[in-house]
Amino acid sequence: xxxxxxxxxxxxxxxxxxxxxxxxxxxxxxxxxxxxxxxxxxxxxxxxxxxxxxxxxxxxxxxxxxxxxxxxxxxxxxxxxxxxxxxxxxxxxxxxxxxxxxxxxxxxxxxxxxxxxxxxxxxxxxxxxxxxxxxxxxxxxxxxxxxxxxxxxxxxxxxxxxxxxxxxxxxxxxxxxxxxxxxxxxxxxxxxxxxxxxxxxxxxxxxxxxxxxxxxxxxxxxxxxxxxxxxxxxxxxxxxxxxxxxxxxxxxxxxxxxxxxxxxxxxxxxxxxxxxxxxxxxxxxxxxxxxxxxxxxxxxxxxxxxxxxxxxxxxxxxxxxxxxxxxxxxxxxxxxxxxxxxxxxxxxxxxxxxxxxxxxxxxxxxxxxxxxxxxxxxxxxxxxxxxxxxxxxxxxxxxxxxxxxxxxxxxxxxxxxxxxxxxxxxxxxxxxxxxxxxxxxxxxxxxxxxxxxxxxxxxxxxxxxxxxxxxxxxxxxxxxxxxxxxxxxxxxxxxxxxxxxxxxxxxxxxxxxxxxxxxxxxxxxxxxxxxxxxxxxxxxxxxxxxxxxxxxxxxxxxxxxxxxxxxxxxxxxxxxxxxxxxxxxxxxxxxxxxxxxxxxxxxxxxxxxxxxxxxxxxxxxxxxxxxxxxxxxxxxxxxxxxxxxxxxxxxxxxxxxxxxxxxxxxxxxxxxxxxxxxxxxxxxxxxxxxxxxxxxxxxxxxxxxxxxxxxxxxxxxxxxxxxxxxxxxxxxxxxxxxxxxxxxxxxxxxxxxxxxxxxxxxxxxxxxxxxxxxxxxxxxxxxxxxxxxxxxxxxxxxxxxxxxxxxxxxxxxxxxxxxxxxxxxxxxxxxxxxxxxxxxxxxxxxxxxxxxxxxxxxxxxxxxxxxxxxxxxxxxxxxxxxxxxxxxxxxxxxxxxxxxxxxxxxxxxxx
Numbered sequence: 001x002x003x004x005x006x007x008x009x010x011x012x013x014x015x016x017x018x019x020x021x022x023x024x025x026x027x028x029x030x031x032x033x034x035x036x037x038x039x040x041x042x043x044x045x046x047x048x049x050x051x052x053x054x055x056x057x058x059x060x061x062x063x064x065x066x067x068x069x070x071x072x073x074x075x076x077x078x079x080x081x082x083x084x085x086x087x088x089x090x091x092x093x094x095x096x097x098x099x100x101x102x103x104x105x106x107x108x109x110x111x112x113x114x115x116x117x118x119x120x121x122x123x124x125x126x127x128x129x130x131x132x133x134x135x136x137x138x139x140x141x142x143x144x145x146x147x148x149x150x151x152x153x154x155x156x157x158x159x160x161x162x163x164x165x166x167x168x169x170x171x172x173x174x175x176x177x178x179x180x181x182x183x184x185x186x187x188x189x190x191x192x193x194x195x196x197x198x199x200x201x202x203x204x205x206x207x208x209x210x211x212x213x214x215x216x217x218x219x220x221x222x223x224x225x226x227x228x229x230x231x232x233x234x235x236x237x238x239x240x241x242x243x244x245x246x247x248x249x250x251x252x253x254x255x256x257x258x259x260x261x262x263x264x265x266x267x268x269x270x271x272x273x274x275x276x277x278x279x280x281x282x283x284x285x286x287x288x289x290x291x292x293x294x295x296x297x298x299x300x301x302x303x304x305x306x307x308x309x310x311x312x313x314x315x316x317x318x319x320x321x322x323x324x325x326x327x328x329x330x331x332x333x334x335x336x337x338x339x340x341x342x343x344x345x346x347x348x349x350x351x352x353x354x355x356x357x358x359x360x361x362x363x364x365x366x367x368x369x370x371x372x373x374x375x376x377x378x379x380x381x382x383x384x385x386x387x388x389x390x391x392x393x394x395x396x397x398x399x400x401x402x403x404x405x406x407x408x409x410x411x412x413x414x415x416x417x418x419x420x421x422x423x424x425x426x427x428x429x430x431x432x433x434x435x436x437x438x439x440x441x442x443x444x445x446x447x448x449x450x451x452x453x454x455x456x457x458x459x460x461x462x463x464x465x466x467x468x469x470x471x472x473x474x475x476x477x478x479x480x481x482x483x484x485x486x487x488x489x490x491x492x493x494x495x496x497x498x499x500x501x502x503x504x505x506x507x508x509x510x511x512x513x514x515x516x517x518x519x520x521x522x523x524x525x526x527x528x529x530x531x532x533x534x535x536x537x538x539x540x541x542x543x544x545x546x547x548x549x550x551x552x553x554x555x556x557x558x559x560x561x562x563x564x565x566x567x568x569x570x571x572x573x574x575x576x577x578x579x580x581x582x583x584x585x586x587x588x589x590x591x592x593x594x595x596x597x598x599x600x601x602x603x604x605x606x607x608x609x610x611x612x613x614x615x616x617x618x619x620x621x622x623x624x625x626x627x628x629x630x631x632x633x634x635x636x637x638x639x640x641x642x643x644x645x646x647x648x649x650x651x652x653x654x655x656x657x658x659x660x661x662x663x664x665x666x667x668x669x670x671x672x673x674x675x676x677x678x679x680x681x682x683x684x685x686x687x688x689x690x691x692x693x694x695x696x697x698x699x700x701x702x703x704x705x706x707x708x709x710x711x712x713x714x715x716x717x718x719x720x721x722x723x724x725x726x727x728x729x730x731x732x733x734x735x736x737x738x739x740x741x742x743x744x745x746x747x748x749x750x751x752x753x754x755x756x757x758x759x760x761x762x763x764x765x766x767x768x769x770x771x772x773x774x775x776x777x778x779x780x781x782x783x784x785x786x787x788x789x790x791x792x793x794x795x796x797x798x799x800x801x802x803x804x805x806x807x808x809x810x811x812x813x814x815x816x817x818x819x820x821x822x823x824x825x826x827x828x829x830x831x832x833x834x835x836x837x838x839x840x841x842x843x844x845x846x847x848x849x850x851x852x853x854x855x856x857x858x859x860x861x862x863x864x865x866x867x868x869x870x871x872x873x874x875x876x877x878x879x880x881x882x883x884x885x886x887x888x889x890x891x892x893x894x895x896x897x898x899x900x901x902x903x904x905x906x907x908x909x910x911x
Contacts, residue, residue: 003027003042009079009086012040028091038076039089061087062676064172067149071140073160073168092168097133097234098156100125101241124241127270133159134235135301136167141231142294144172145224148635148653148671152222154230155211156237209253210243214285217257223633225290231297232282239275240266244283258285272304302582361400361894373595373894376425379603381441383410383419383428384894397430399441402896410439412446422463422484423509429469429484431459436471438484450482450489460505465513478504479518493531496520506547510571511600517556519546528558530574541576542567549598553901557583557598564596602901605894618649618664621835621878625855630879631669637881638868639682643689644822646873648713650674650683650692661694663713672715680709680719684731687738689713693722693731706730708743708756723756732774736781744773753786755802766804774817777801778824783846785810785818785827796829798848810838810848821875828871828878833857835869835878857882 002025007014011033018039019026027040058078065075074090101122125133137159141151151158151172158170209217213229216222236244244262247253262283267276278300284290291297361382373384380402385395397413400406410428419430422438429438432446434453439446452459452473461471467484470492478493495501503521510517513533520529520540528545531538541556542548545565548558556569556576564584568577587596587606595607616637618630630649638652638659649664661674661683674680680696692713695706708723708731723729728746732753735742741756745764751773753766768788775786784801787794796815799807810818815829815836827838827848834856839849859869859880869880 003040009040009088012038012079012088014040029088037091039091040079041087041089043085043087058085062673064149066147066676067144067172069140069143071136071167071169072144072172073170089170090168092160092162092170094160094162096157097159097161097238100161101156101237122237122241124268125238127239127268127272130235130238131275131301131304132165133161133167134231134238135298137169137231137234138294138298138301140167140169140172141224141227142298145227145294146635148633150222150224151227151230152216153208153211154227154234155208156234157208159234209257210245210247212257213287214258215287217254224294225287225292228282228291228294228297229284231294232279232291235275236262236267236279236283239268239271242266274300274304359896361896373597373605373607374419374421374428375597375599375603375605375896376421376441377423377599377601378425379599379601379898381425382597382605382894382896383421385416385419397428399428402898408443411443413439418459418461420461420463423465427463427484429461429463431461431471436461436469436482447486449484449486452489460507462507462509462516464509465511468513470507470509470516472503472505472507479507479516492533508549510550511552512571515571515574517541517548517550519548528556532574539574541569541574542580547596550600551598551602551901552600553602559587559596564598602899604897604900608893608895617882618651619859619880619882621855621857621859621880623854623876625857627857627880627882630666631664640868640870640879640881641683641685641692642870642872642879643685643713644687644873645689648689649879650685650694650713652681652683661692663692663715674711674713674715675719682730682732684733684741685713686710687734687736693734693741694719695728695730696721708741710741722758723762729754730773733777735777736779742775742777742784744775746773753784765802766799776818776820778820779822780824780842783824785820785829787816787818787829796827798827798846808848810851811836812851815851817869819869819871821871822873823875826875828854830869833859 003014003017005015009029012029012031014027014029015037016028017025018028025042027042029038029040030036031038061075061078065077068074073092076088076090079086079088101124124130137154141154144151149172151169153171154169160168160170162168211230211233213222213226216226233244240263245253245256245260247256262279264276264280267279278291278297281291282297373382375382382400382402383397384400386398395414395416397410397416397419399408399410413430413432415432416430417432419428421428426441427438428441429436429449431437431452434451436449436452437446438449449469452471459471459473461469463469463484468481469484470479470481471489472479478491478495480489481492482489493504495504500522501520504518505521506519508517509515510530515530515532517528517530520527526544526546527540528542528548529538529540542558542560545558545560548556550569550571551557551566554568554570555566557564557566559565560580563582564587566581566583567579569575570577584604584606587608596605598604617632617634618637618640619627620630621627635653636659640649640651642649647666649666651662651664652659653662659681660676661680662671663674664671674692675694675696680694682695684693686692690713691710693708693710696709696719697706706728707721707725708729709719709721711717711719722741723743725745730744730746731741732744733742734740739758741758742765743754743756745752745754751768752764753768753773753775754762755765756762766784766786768786768790773786775784777784778801782801784799784804785796786799787796789795794814794816795809796811796818797807798810799805810827811829811831814831816831818827818829820827824842825840827840829836829838829851835854836851837854838851841847857880859882869878871878
């Protein structure tokens, strides 16, 4: 339905029509509430008469609205124009990529009927202009793919370039949201076309003909590799000024997509070999040989942008696309520099450039936390945590000198976390139990510095040049300070309550000790802030950044999403300047942050892996340890729970800064998002399989506040809060009648197991000492299995339920994460990488067998507050989470890079 200027849709007032296309008409409008201009996209009238399609579109629009990335045009909301839905979108000023590539001197679309021989030709972009645009498109696709969202209609007309060079990808995922039955749109530019008039339901093609992948052209199901194909086709057009598969009509274009070889000789002669390689890997007709992930495209572009190579001999036919990045290429990524940034390395011209040195340290077990890797300020030592084979009590610290093959174990450090060095590199401070301690690098007994009572995961600290230690012990408060010689901690900073700040963490002293860098956390995300310790004045330096470190070149190095970035910084004025520079991707990350340490001199150590768990895969594991995929798609999965009928999975899926509960239909391979507000986890099915309970963090609260809620598993109703309290509540199990939910609760009084009747008040049934409270109720409802570390190591115990009687120890030598079989005849638990099982008999009295090993495997089996596996109803297989061998799981490696700042300087000068 056309709109005229002055028309109002809620708080939006239409001011002008700015475009039209296959997905509807687009208008400029003013948001009278927030005083900003937006774009209003009125969708085709077919939606008004199809309630099913409208409902589907609204569901998809909610998913798309969750995308939050600087290179993706945002969806603000959904309004109604009469009976027709209208999308409220971010208004992006600037030309589309199609207009930039058009041979016409004035903005507009290409001529519909170009002369023979000129069909599909336009104006190429210079390499130095095309690569930054391509990289931003790649980042947008990568971010969306991490949330399971595919664009499906990437083309130059859906990419806008702002005046400052920022790229915005438009219409993300709308091809799927709109659905297959649009018949009143221009076919050549439509996101939806049908093969024949009779094929309105089957054989649907989504995408614009010249940019769609072969599988789209054949009407087959698509995945993110369809976007990767389209990205390659768009990049080719940017460099050559011609469409890779342009034809006279749709039929010819589709035929070209399926059969025609790309004219590689059309690429400019200066095109770097890495870009040619990238194009060939993107535009592979055989999907299994195509580039598998947009992160690899980004790395190839970084390599080309950082150090242009000698041009590769032009290819004449499509290659196999099986090229793989070597370790050398990964190393080169450390020096990746993009438009708008440079390193100011101040070394005398007479000094010979130092050669960057890279090596790796293999570890005997997985690192337990991001704080377990630290390089000394002088760059000569690395300290990291290793889990002793004979201990369930946490890691102990190992010290490795750079110039030595030997590793020393620091005595008395079992259970250490979040260690940090003194400025002179002679002492290491760390947290253990409820204390802040320090130990000399030459050994000796650890010395208690101060009380540090608080949640384990909230502790971070820094040692200043004047002998002051600044640290945190809990969420919801600022930094404390204490002398490194010992004493009573005193408050140093307070939270900005008006700004919604919930936590301060990862402090770093600047060289003169007069200011402090730190991560400021709020419900909306994390920022890098700086505070003057003399005046108390503070400012935000890097919105969205975290874990900043100052290096002597005059830069801040910080994490942003899954990347390590750098930005120019003046430690005197406490101001940043210039554009950020990407330095490194592929650093393993968990909830606490990246496994990464950088010194002021630029020495770096990190654990390779994925930025947000994207290499994790859901797998079935049978009783002999053989694995098969549950779903092929990898993601940041946690806490899978099988429905009572074995047909569905409820699990947590991390989408970057938030995590939600999803429901997977195992047989159909489909999924729905059960929660959409972000920050919900730890699902627990009701016994009848109709609903799922989960923990949810109320909007605007800190990391330690989670309520209990539940929702129908089919998403038919929004979640309902069951227990609203301050503190952390995690659902674990239901009683067989479905009337009581048991949960773990964490508070200042300690950890306990609670019971929440649906028709009554919550009660604490068992207090635990120093335990995360993982537990399960037997199918008969009369036995409680739980883990406790009351003896110093985690073990599994049984007690009668609900009236607790004498308890009995089940595990021998350690145990975590108990789960009952559906018939109650077996109790499973984990011990390291072993799946253990105990047989249970109830007549004449309860008896249990000696535990035995069922299978072994390096799976992501759980952490301090939840388990990462579940048992099928027939007890014949387990759903577990498996990591790729080169990223997470198994025995990781620490990669060490020295003298890399000189390498960056040389690479910049070579441009």
